[in-house]
Amino acid sequence: MIEPGTQAPAFTLPDQDGNDVSLSDFAGCKVVIAFYPQDFSSVCGDQLSIYQEVLGEIRERGAELIGISVDSSHAHCAFREHLNLKITLLSDFHPKGETIKAYGAYLEDRGHANRSLVLVDEDGAVEWVHEADTPLEIPGANLIFDALAASGASA
């Protein structure tokens, strides 16, 4: 897993609508990246649903939250509709997992991301990371608020 204090690897990936989104688009604000295994698995569903419940509170603290998995934009689009998610989901589909690998969150034996959270600061540096012990463990939203509080986010 990537270390705090290092520069976050740049990326440009298509979102659920096929529009390119780059890490640099978030320059000037904090961004929480939630790497997760796959759309439509029940555990992933719960993970993104709980983040969706507190998306407003995350934004109130001057941060944005995005999800990244190896799924296609089409799958992301259906997954968002299925769970009423407003979270931007980026597709690391081709070359498969390239961005996830750059962050050290890829599980080679499984072919998808481990459940990991990365907080990138306003200047594009990695400020905090959390990696689940197993893909079955959901990192609670409380961890995101702990990280934002420690980084001096307002409110």
Add this chain to the structure above:
Amino acid sequence: MTSAEVPPLGPDDHVTGGGRETVLYLDLACPGCAAMWPGLRERKWRLCFRHFPMASKHPRSPALHAAAEAAGRQGRFWEMCDSLFEERGRVDDPHLWERAERLGMDLDRFRADARLDVVAARVRRDFESGLRAGVAGTPAAFADGRRVEL
């Protein structure tokens, strides 16, 4: 919203039964909770029900939790939870009013109470306490302040 221990039982918690104290965070619209509910009700324990509506996943969830709280104001909290978990299909407002009448409640009072800010705040308080303790899905159980498997 930062990490915090599960709050101990308070005077306005919904508690039933006797035995080992267990705090459950439940979503009244969650099919997994509904499937487990009859078994949870039969266990020999002191059960504390805390609200954990996942509104994005279950859009009717906030209304169901408000209905349970409103029922609680007429002494029918557990009966309403039983009803909602047992019959999951009919959950629009008129169906909730039917349930309230069936449970012998004052319907006007039920409808008014379900809309109260204090009721929404009570539900939100439970949700936030669960979230701060790391709850990310339902059902989630705690005993002696620690997460336990159901």
